[in-house]
Amino acid sequence: MKELVLNARHALGKKVSAQALVAKDGFSARYDLNRLEGVFSRPAHRLVGQSYVGRILVLDTAKGGVASAWMLHEMQSRHMAPVAIVFNTVNPILAQGAALGDISMLAGFDTDITEAVPHGSFVEVDPAAKTLRVLRPATGETAPAAFAHGQSDTAPVRVVPRS
Template identity: 30%
Template sequence: MSTAVVLRGRTVVPGLAEGEALVSPETISGWGGIDPARGIVIERRHPLYGQSFAGRILVFPGAKGSSGWAGFFQATRLAGTAPLGMIFVTTTTKAALGAVVTRVPTVTGLDQDPLTVIRTGDRVRIDADLGTVTVHPAPAPHTVTHPSTTRRRP
């Protein structure tokens, strides 16, 4: 059983959120990078292409692209496809405004790099009122070796 890790940072949008993490190693483009109607990443060369952030805790370096970023994330709130919460590394006006208009608990400026501490699938609790993120690592996947594949032949 893994021990929970607590990160401390700054509140962008207060509130509580808990759910499965979706971690992006790269910044996310709002305008042209996400489909707000479906809550998925549609930027073709992005590592999360085709993956849904709807109902998950989105962990990412920050926003890239135009000022349309905030509008596209606001559209996810209106469509019911927004992330449950956001954790980002680099605070920009785009990312902060996007979090505010999306109205989800958001923290930044953490005392450890969330991109190295949190993995996709981890259970994450954001308490943005306190500026904390509690990470419960997902169990390691089990591998089963079938006996017939380990038998040596004479």
């Protein structure tokens, strides 16, 4: 695989690397997550049933307001948070929540980030450089194929395609 480096217009936080959970869905800490179990819980979300803890979320857009923002801080205080969130578009309140929760964030790319980053790949988020770098692909497949076949790079992540 050719090295993939994507540049963001907006960034905050520290440099982190982890497995990417990718979906062309929005993100609301209030409505999409079971924050006690650390999994996506909204049945209509493409990542339902998957753990977000210690992962880098690559999603389309931020949803929600103040509740979603303070929940990121609360999740981090219990060590039940993603290490980074990457969006095509983000709202100011969720950006503030990521800062308060000490969760790295990138947003605003020239390409659809949910189509460019393979689901299950190992990625690096570098806010100082405003880059997302794919370090290792997931079993050599692109995001749509990985979703279709329910495959993942690591056993703990269970891919449940939306019907």
